[in-house]
Amino acid sequence: MAKQYDVIVVGGGNAAYCAALAAREKGASVLMLEAAPDEESGGNSRFTAGAMRVVYNGVDDIKTLVPDLSQAEIDTTDFGTYTQDQFFDDMARVTQFRTDPNLCELLVTRSFDALNWMRQKGIRFVPIYGRQAFKIDGRFKFWGGLTVEAYGGGPGMIDSHQRAAVTGDGWLTYFYRPESFAKSWEKIRRFAVEGGKDPDTLLNAAQLPIRVGPSRAAVEAGMMEWLGKEWDYASWSDSTKDSAILGNVDECVAQLKEHLAVGVQKIIFVPYKYEPEQIEVIAKEIIPRLRT
Numbered sequence: 680m681a682k683q684y685d686v687i688v689v690g691g692g693n694a695a696y697c698a699a700l701a702a703r704e705k706g707a708s709v710l711m712l713e714a715a716p717d718e719e720s721g722g723n724s725r726f727t728a729g730a731m732r733v734v735y736n737g738v739d740d741i742k743t744l745v746p747d748l749s750q751a752e753i754d755t756t757d758f759g760t761y762t763q764d765q766f767f768d769d770m771a772r773v774t775q776f777r778t779d780p781n782l783c784e785l786l787v788t789r790s791f792d793a794l795n796w797m798r799q800k801g802i803r804f805v806p807i808y809g810r811q812a813f814k815i816d817g818r819f820k821f822w823g824g825l826t827v828e829a830y831g832g833g834p835g836m837i838d839s840h841q842r843a844a845v846t847g848d849g850w851l852t853y854f855y856r857p858e859s860f861a862k863s864w865e866k867i868r869r870f871a872v873e874g875g876k877d878p879d880t881l882l883n884a885a886q887l888p889i890r891v892g893p894s895r896a897a898v899e900a901g902m903m904e905w906l907g908k909e910w911d912y913a914s915w916s917d918s919t920k921d922s923a924i925l926g927n928v929d930e931c932v933a934q935l936k937e938h939l940a941v942g943v944q945k946i947i948f949v950p951y952k953y954e955p956e957q958i959e960v961i962a963k964e965i966i967p968r969l970r971t
């Protein structure tokens with residue numbers, strides 16, 4: 680007999696996952712139908728930075744969304760506020776007052792609850808130090824009301840959703856060197872065994888910055904500047920810009936193979952400034968050689 684579902688969700692982006700998780704929370708059985716194949720799933724959500732506009736009234740609200748915020752970060756950061764009034768003003772301004780009043784009210788007044796709910800579902804948020812804060816006299820000052828993003832950006836958000844939604848858990852690293860990945864993967868597998876789960880059912884993915892060019896010397900300085908300026912490295916994590924894959928195609932392939940050798944199953948590339956030429960060379964010259 681055909682299986683019956685209470686709720687069918689069409690799609691596999693942020694909206695779909697939130698709908699599916701909310702339905703599951705209410706005890707409904709849910710079927711998700713995603714048109715894209717696994718490796719391309721997640722729609723536009725996968726391509727975002729995962730940045731989310733949310734009402735907050737000071738550092739305490741940010742701490743609720745980012746419980747692992749360190750004291751050093753708190754001491755050196757002015758998060759300011761993004762009040763309901765500011766959010767309403769921005770909505771009116773950017774839409775020239777054509778926003779739907781009811782939906783806008785829901786969006787603004789429930790934004791904090793929505794992100795907090797997502798956090799409880801397993802989505803981690805981090806402050807966007809790299810793009811939304813200026814360092815003034817030794818202190819970071821946030822601007823623009825856009826203060827947090829999903830850890831790992833869009834791919835991280837979708838992967839966290841997937842982790843929360845499927846039974847086979849997994850592990851996503853952000854800018855880890857092979858030895859850090861190996862250490863943490865060993866830990867995850869051990870936890871699985873301790874929890875009575877077959878570790879071979881676990882999946883993993885490593886996000887790695889990459890810049891391909893004529894030689895390491897030719898690309899290194901620019902890449903390090905970009906990674907220092909636009910990316911964050913949490914003090915509690917092993918993520919580092921030294922994880923960057925740099926050099927000509929042969930050198931990049933060799934560095935990436937070190938990751939595969941320690942058990943990385945999927946690599947999420949973070950190409951230098953998302954330049955189309957970088958994406959082209961990764962797709963055409965690097966990925967085929969990793970598959971052989």
Ligand SMILES: Cc1cc2nc3c(=O)[nH]c(=O)nc-3n(C[C@H](O)[C@H](O)[C@H](O)COP(=O)(O)OP(=O)(O)OC[C@H]3O[C@@H](n4cnc5c(N)ncnc54)[C@H](O)[C@@H]3O)c2cc1C
Nearest residue numbers: 690691692693694713714715721722723724727728729730
């Ligand atoms: C480059 C870029 C950066 C962005 N950055 C941000 C950001 O930082 N913060 C932010 O808030 N927003 C950002 N946005 C906007 C954001 O991507 C969208 O608002 C958001 O992803 C919409 O989510 P969604 O779940 O509605 O749609 P999507 O994420 O696009 O999901 C749609 C899903 O439906 C599936 N689908 C489509 N047709 C069918 C079908 N017929 N049958 C089954 N499945 C189907 C798709 O495969 C996909 O999984 C960005 C957008 C882009 C393109």
